[in-house]
Amino acid sequence: xxxxxxxxxxxxxxxxxxxxxxxxxxxxxxxxxxxxxxxxxxxxxxxxxxxxxxxxxxxxxxxxxxxxxxxxxxxxxxxxxxxxxxxxxxxxxxxxxxxxxxxxxxxxxxxxxxxxxxxxxxxxxxxxxxxxxxxxxxxxxxxxxxxxxxxxxxxxxxxxxxxxxxxxxxxxxxxxxxxxxxxxxxxxxxxxxxxxxxxxxxxxxxxxxxxxxxxxxxxxxxxxxxxxxxxxxxxxxxxxxxxxxxxxxxxxxxxxxxxxxxxx
Amino acid sequence: xxxxxxxxxxxxxxxxxxxxxxxxxxxxxxxxxxxxxxxxxxxxxxxxxxxxxxxxxxxxxxxxxxxxxxxxxxxxxxxxxxxxxxxxxxxxxxxxxxxxxxxxxxxxxxxxxxxxxxxxxxxxxxxxxxxxxxxxxxxxxxxxxxxxxxxxxxxxxxxxxxxxxxxxxxxxxxxxxxxxxxxxxxxxxxxxxxxxxxxxxxxxxxxxxxxxxxxxxxxxxxxxxxxxxxxxxxxxxxxxxxxxxxxxxxxxxxxxxxxxxxxxxxxxxxxxxxxxxxxxxxxxxxxxxxxxxxxxxxx
Ligand SMILES: Nc1ncnc2c1ncn2[C@@H]1O[C@H](COP(=O)(O)OP(=O)(O)OP(=O)(O)O)[C@@H](O)[C@H]1O
Ligand SMILES: [Mg+2]
Numbered sequence: 001x002x003x004x005x006x007x008x009x010x011x012x013x014x015x016x017x018x019x020x021x022x023x024x025x026x027x028x029x030x031x032x033x034x035x036x037x038x039x040x041x042x043x044x045x046x047x048x049x050x051x052x053x054x055x056x057x058x059x060x061x062x063x064x065x066x067x068x069x070x071x072x073x074x075x076x077x078x079x080x081x082x083x084x085x086x087x088x089x090x091x092x093x094x095x096x097x098x099x100x101x102x103x104x105x106x107x108x109x110x111x112x113x114x115x116x117x118x119x120x121x122x123x124x125x126x127x128x129x130x131x132x133x134x135x136x137x138x139x140x141x142x143x144x145x146x147x148x149x150x151x152x153x154x155x156x157x158x159x160x161x162x163x164x165x166x167x168x169x170x171x172x173x174x175x176x177x178x179x180x181x182x183x184x185x186x187x188x189x190x191x192x193x194x195x196x197x198x199x200x201x202x203x204x205x206x207x208x209x210x211x212x213x214x215x216x217x218x219x220x221x222x223x224x225x226x227x228x229x230x231x232x233x234x235x236x237x238x239x240x241x242x243x244x245x246x247x248x249x250x251x252x253x254x255x256x257x258x259x260x261x262x263x264x
Numbered sequence: 265x266x267x268x269x270x271x272x273x274x275x276x277x278x279x280x281x282x283x284x285x286x287x288x289x290x291x292x293x294x295x296x297x298x299x300x301x302x303x304x305x306x307x308x309x310x311x312x313x314x315x316x317x318x319x320x321x322x323x324x325x326x327x328x329x330x331x332x333x334x335x336x337x338x339x340x341x342x343x344x345x346x347x348x349x350x351x352x353x354x355x356x357x358x359x360x361x362x363x364x365x366x367x368x369x370x371x372x373x374x375x376x377x378x379x380x381x382x383x384x385x386x387x388x389x390x391x392x393x394x395x396x397x398x399x400x401x402x403x404x405x406x407x408x409x410x411x412x413x414x415x416x417x418x419x420x421x422x423x424x425x426x427x428x429x430x431x432x433x434x435x436x437x438x439x440x441x442x443x444x445x446x447x448x449x450x451x452x453x454x455x456x457x458x459x460x461x462x463x464x465x466x467x468x469x470x471x472x473x474x475x476x477x478x479x480x481x482x483x484x485x486x487x488x489x490x491x492x493x494x495x496x497x498x499x500x501x502x503x504x505x506x507x508x509x510x511x512x513x514x515x516x517x518x519x520x521x522x523x524x525x526x527x528x529x530x531x532x533x534x535x536x537x538x539x540x541x542x543x544x545x546x547x548x549x550x551x552x553x554x555x556x557x558x559x560x561x562x563x
Contacts, residue, residue, distance in 0.1 A: 053433075079435035092433070094426040097419070102430075105419050110435040113416035162433075 001201045002029040002052065002169055007061035009047055009225075021047040023225035025061070029169075029203070034195050034216030037205045038244070040256060043222040045205045049171045052203075054078040066168050080110025083162030085155065085175040092158030095147035099138060099157065102146055103127045106161030130160060134190065152183035156190060163194050170195065170202040177207065191215070209241040219244075223252055271395065273514040277507030278398035279459050280478065284486075284506040285405055285499060286452035287479030292498070293413070294445040295425040296344075299355030299476055303362030304336040304450040306472035308457030310366040313375040313467030322383045326458045333454020336362060337446035344446075345439035359472075366469050373469045375461075382462035394463055401459065405452060406499045421445050453479075474527045481530050482506035484537040 009022040021044045029035060037045050050056050052063060054075035063071045065081045086092050093102050104119040104127075124142060131139040134156050138149075146154060155175060162170060172191065176184035192215060195202045206212050212219050219236060221229035221244070228251050231239065248256040283305060290298035308329040315325030336358055343354035367373065387397045412418045423431035424441035432438055453475070461467035486505020490497060512533075513526055521529070536543075 074437070076432045076435050076437045079433050082433075084433050086429075091427070091429050094423045094430050096426045097422060101419055101422075104416075105423060105431065105434045105436075108416060108434070113420040113436060115412075115415045115417055118414050118416050118419040 001031045001033070001066055002203075003027070003064040004048075004052065005062050007048075007051060007063070008059045009044075009051055009056060010059050020225050022051065022058075025225070025227055027220075027227060029201060031201055032199045033218055034200070034202045035204065035218045035220060036212040036216045037203060037220045037222060038207070038209060038212045039220075039222030044225040045222050046173055047225075048222070049084075049173050049203060049205065052169070053082055053084060053171055081168040083109075083167035083170045085158050085162050085170075085172045087174040087177050089151040089154040089158065089178060092161065093146045093154055096145055098143050098145055099131070099149075100124060100127055100142040102157065103130075103161060103164060106164050109165050109167075130164065134160065150183075152179050152187060155179060155183075155187050159187065159190060159194065163198070163200065166198065166200070168201065170200050172202060172204040174205050174207060188215070209244055213239055213241065213244070221248065223248070228252065269514065271393070273510050274507060275393075275395045275398055275463070277510035278395055278402050278503075279456060279463055280510065281402050281456075281482065281503045281506035282398075282405055282459065283453045283456035283475060284479045284482035284502045285402075285409060286449040286456070287476065288483050288499065288502045289409070289445055289449040289452070291480060291483060293422055293425050294442060294449075296351050296442065296445070297355070298337075298340060298446060298449065299352065300336055300340040300358045300362075300446070300450055301355075301453050301476045301479060302472045302474070303359035303366070304333040304453045304472075305457040305460075305475040306366050306467070306469060307336055307362055307369075308333050308454030309461035309467035309471055310369045310375075310457075310469070311454070312458035313377055313461045314369055314371075316377055316380050316382055316462070317375050322381055322386065322462065326383060326455065326462075329458035330451045330455040333457070334447040334451035336454070337448070337450030338443055340450075341439075341443035341446040345442050363469065370467065370469065374466055376466045377462060378465050383459065384462045398459065398463075401455070402503060405455075406503065410496050410499055417444070474530065477527070477530050477534055478509065481534050481537070482509045484534060485509050485512075488537065 004025060004027045007022050007025040008020070010018040010020050013019050023044075025044075025048065037048070039045050047056065051058055054070070054073060054077070058071065061071070062069060065078070070078050070081070084092070094105075100119050100123075104123060107123065127142060128139045131142075136153055136156055138153065138157065146157065149157065159175070175191070176187045179187060188211065191204070194200065195216075202216070204215060206215070213236065217233055217236070219229075219231045220227050221231075229247055245256050283301070287298075287301060290296045311329040311332045312322070312325040315328060316322050340354045340358040343349045343357060344351050349357070383397055384394050387394060413422065420431060420436045421441050421444060423434070424436070424438045424445070428438045431441070457471070460471070482505040483502050484505070485508050486501035486503070487498075489508065490501035490504050513530075516526065516529060517523060
């Protein structure tokens with residue numbers, strides 16, 4: 001479903017030194033894979049998702065989505081394949097527009113907007129049904145501006161928007177990290193329900209090592225711009241967080257450094 | 265005497281209201297402070313006046329003016345989205361360039377339109393006051409804009425002004441949306457300039473000075489006065505704001521202020537309106553202080 005080969009991304013530092021964020025990354029994602037990605041701070045996890053989504057150009061390498069080479073396609077062209085949820089709940093929705101308007105734009109992801117009505121009554125009915133599944137009472141607030149919603153509600157809405165027109169690839173970048181523990185739990189559950197229930201292909205960055213092993217079917221560990229570990233079932237099913245940390249030490253010779261992971 | 269002066273004020277509010285709708289598109293919807301307006305407004309006047317002075321149809325001249333305004337907006341959009349020049353500077357560059365362009369089009373600094381066939385005189389010949397023309401054009405613009413903002417394209421335009429990352433993730437090219445918004449906006453502005461030239465009986469290369477600030481004043485005043493939700497109300501507010509603004513100007517003149525001071529007054533008005541939130545917090549601080557003295561707890 002997604003294949004990247006020899007991906008390299010270098011950011012220019014202020015002092016003229018390049019920072020290698022992705023260092024010859026190869027990855028093959030099968031249809032239906034739900035992959036969790038962990039790694040130390042600055043490992044290049046977000047950069048990988050951003051490069052796949054087209055937010056940054058690559059310096060080298062190729063990206064294929066569903067067999068199609070998208071390496072030089074701009075972000076908005078690739079968006080027809082990709083649903084995204086960001087860490088910051090503010091990024092995924094337009095605050096001044098209503099819930100139904102946001103959903104309507106997401107529903108037509110990848111289609112050139114035209115002069116037909118932005119939201120139809122049929123769509124409203126569908127939105128109401130889908131929102132009811134979130135169990136947040138949003139189904140009665142279609143005409144409310146999204147800016148009135150809480151962070152958790154906005155993130156749930158973003159998740160719904162990212163998946164309302166089935167994406168070939170769902171990219172989740174620490175999408176529960178900015179939420180309080182209880183809300184994070186709910187959004188996590190919702191993610192599992194949506195991705196698992198509809199057999200979506202997804203990449204999810206998390207700093208919670210426990211979650212990394214519990215969610216999905218495959219786990220990647222990144223460090224210094226490289227994928228250093230790619231664990232699949234059945235091996236993954238037997239792994240514990242301690243095993244993960246040990247693996248990291250064995251591979252890198254240093255301790256796994258993610259302040260948030262250690263706190264979690 | 266006063267009555268006809270008031271009608272004149274209303275007419276100004278209406279005809280400049282078309283310009284204010286254009287400013288509303290960039291400033292409020294696209295979140296883009298577009299200074300092209302000070303150049304595209306006289307551009308509209310210049311194009312319409314040139315066509316009319318050369319014996320052309322006033323309707324054709326007015327349409328051509330709107331089209332020229334769109335091109336001016338697209339030029340600013342091109343500078344901003346393709347050449348990556350900041351929005352503010354892009355507008356200033358186009359506005360500056362347009363000064364020369366407008367002089368080229370007119371061939372001189374001022375074109376009188378007295379005794380020429382204009383849209384205003386066409387209405388006059390049929391016993392209709394200019395405000396009838398202006399209301400028709402303004403209502404048409406308002407209704408079309410309201411309807412447009414409820415379409416898919418209108419959603420995409422609004423989202424571009426709200427959250428570019430979000431709408432790009434929905435597959436929309438935000439550069440195209442900015443070009444569209446700037447084009448529409450400056451088309452309306454130039455249309456307004458074309459009608460103003462026909463209304464006042466001349467086009468002048470300096471007639472654009474302060475247009476943006478007057479447009480902003482109308483948008484801000486309108487929003488302060490009309491506090492209903494919904495998009496139809498937002499454009500209504502702009503029109504109300506434009507009429508109120510022209511009335512305030514009229515009142516200021518009646519009170520004996522010099523016409524040359526008006527731009528200063530308008531600028532101060534806009535500054536006060538834009539700094540409203542800061543003033544409120546200052547007042548609240550003062551209020552809290554007083555309450556501490558009286559011993560009444562603040563909520
Ligand atoms: N836009 C940017 N400009 C310059 N450098 C960047 C940019 N984005 C990321 N980097 C650098 O690239 C490296 C990888 O960053 P990235 O955000 O991908 O890390 P990450 O694995 O997501 O880390 P975290 O867990 O802290 O989110 C870091 O050294 C970072 O400083
Ligand atoms: Mg990150």
